[in-house]
Amino acid sequence: MFLSYLLAGWELVGLAGAQSTYPGYELDEPMLRGQPPRTSTSAMLRFGCSQVVIERLDPLVDPGMAPSSHMHQIVGGNAFAATMPLSDIAELASCTTCHFKEDLSNYWTANLYFKARNGSYKRVPQIANQFNDGDNAGITIYYTSPGPGLTTAFKPGFRMLSGDSTQRESDNLGNRTQQCYRCYTAENWGGSMYPPCMDPELDTDHFPTQPCVGGIRSNIIFPLCWDGKNLDSPNHKDHVAHPVEGPAAFPVVSGQCPDSHPVKIPQVMLEVMWDTRAFNDPEDWPEHGSQPFYLSNGDHTGYGQHADYVFGWEGDSLQKAMDNACYLRNCSMLSPIEPEVKNLCQVPVTVEEELDAWLDELPGGGTGV
Numbered sequence: 617m618f619l620s621y622l623l624a625g626w627e628l629v630g631l632a633g634a635q636s637t638y639p640g641y642e643l644d645e646p647m648l649r650g651q652p653p654r655t656s657t658s659a660m661l662r663f664g665c666s667q668v669v670i671e672r673l674d675p676l677v678d679p680g681m682a683p684s685s686h687m688h689q690i691v692g693g694n695a696f697a698a699t700m701p702l703s704d705i706a707e708l709a710s711c712t713t714c715h716f717k718e719d720l721s722n723y724w725t726a727n728l729y730f731k732a733r734n735g736s737y738k739r740v741p742q743i744a745n746q747f748n749d750g751d752n753a754g755i756t757i758y759y760t761s762p763g764p765g766l767t768t769a770f771k772p773g774f775r776m777l778s779g780d781s782t783q784r785e786s787d788n789l790g791n792r793t794q795q796c797y798r799c800y801t802a803e804n805w806g807g808s809m810y811p812p813c814m815d816p817e818l819d820t821d822h823f824p825t826q827p828c829v830g831g832i833r834s835n836i837i838f839p840l841c842w843d844g845k846n847l848d849s850p851n852h853k854d855h856v857a858h859p860v861e862g863p864a865a866f867p868v869v870s871g872q873c874p875d876s877h878p879v880k881i882p883q884v885m886l887e888v889m890w891d892t893r894a895f896n897d898p899e900d901w902p903e904h905g906s907q908p909f910y911l912s913n914g915d916h917t918g919y920g921q922h923a924d925y926v927f928g929w930e931g932d933s934l935q936k937a938m939d940n941a942c943y944l945r946n947c948s949m950l951s952p953i954e955p956e957v958k959n960l961c962q963v964p965v966t967v968e969e970e971l972d973a974w975l976d977e978l979p980g981g982g983t984g985v
């Protein structure tokens with residue numbers, strides 16, 4: 617297989633055999649199989665952030681509410697709280713579960729639950745993603761920029777939301793979907809060599825309909841354009857926008873921003889790995905043949921996956937990484953932290969909730985809000 621196609625500035629080569637084609641490519645981590653080789657000046661950070669806490673808080677959608685409407689899995693700095701001010705989060709946090717010491721941001725998504733035939737729910741554990749050995753579960757974070765000066769890093773206090781927890785239908789965006797699930801059909805992330813959301817068979821914007829031998833991955837992509845003024849907006853979305861060509865696939869950062877949102881920001885993507893292996897026995901699946909998973913917001917379709925981001929990089933560290941062709945975890949201007957160290961960063965649980973028991977209902981009742 618030797619596909620080669622151009623995705624607005626990123627040459628996606630594929631899939632197998634690419635490593636020997638591009639000089640320097642062999643230096644990169646093996647996850648690059650199926651990922652685009654960069655142009656020499658483009659940047660793509662990819663790094664793991666361990667879990668910092670799992671709880672029913674949501675400082676964006678339900679500020680000050682403890683508990684919030686549904687459970688989240690949260691990573692990043694220890695300034696995460698029910699209320700997060702529009703100030704410099706990097707100054708409020710003292711540690712982070714992210715690979716780079718400079719990233720004290722917070723990132724969170726819905727959790728996944730399995731519903732047994734008897735109606736009980738169990739949380740599906742997250743596991744460390746591929747190439748993030750040593751991480752305590754968590755979320756993998758990507759930031760991409762097509763070259764020096766071509767994106768403007770977020771300002772202190774900035775936050776945004778991608779997705780809609782009430783959504784129960786497809787956006788019909790195909791491979792430009794802003795959230796998708798990868799069904800791994802073999803252990804150890806096997807079965808697909810496509811970039812996230814690009815596999816026409818194994819990537820779907822709804823939950824996989826069949827058991828996934830190697831687990832389920834969830835990817836959520838954020839918009840590329842900012843109004844240049846507001847750190848937030850009432851729905852946490854209106855201050856950012858998609859390019860005029862429409863929502864951009866990952867990793868495409870070269871779209872034209874609309875006049876209303878003229879500032880191009882780095883493309884942020886989150887990746888969550890759920891270990892569904894304990895829940896793959898067809899005997900445990902619904903008798904009528906549907907799939908057994910729910911998001912913590914009560915969504916049985918998967919379309920309602922969403923992610924929240926509160927920017928918290930120190931100073932101009934993210935801008936420097938974007939402007940200096942940082943690649944994956946290779947970034948001389950940032951300071952890596954060993955997993956054993958970053959895993960010690962924790963946010964104390966304020967809303968006690970059974971995390972691993974069988975439950976009669978989803979925490980918060982799974983009302984879909």
Ligand SMILES: *[C@@H]1O[C@H](CO)[C@@H](O)[C@H](O)[C@H]1NC(C)=O
Pocket residue numbers: 643644941946947
């Ligand atoms: C890391 O980046 C530097 C500077 O861009 C480059 O010279 C080096 O080859 C890269 N190392 C790896 C392992 O990719």
Ligand SMILES: *[C@@H]1O[C@H](CO)[C@@H](O)[C@H](O)[C@H]1NC(C)=O
Pocket residue numbers: 732733734735736974
């Ligand atoms: C429901 O089924 C699960 C899986 O078989 C089992 O572990 C759990 O104890 C059951 N719960 C109740 C309330 O029977």
Ligand SMILES: *[C@@H]1O[C@H](CO)[C@@H](O)[C@H](O)[C@H]1NC(C)=O
Pocket residue numbers: 621623628790791814
């Ligand atoms: C995305 O899907 C369209 C058709 O829906 C296809 O023509 C195009 O090649 C796909 N792009 C990639 C990068 O796979």
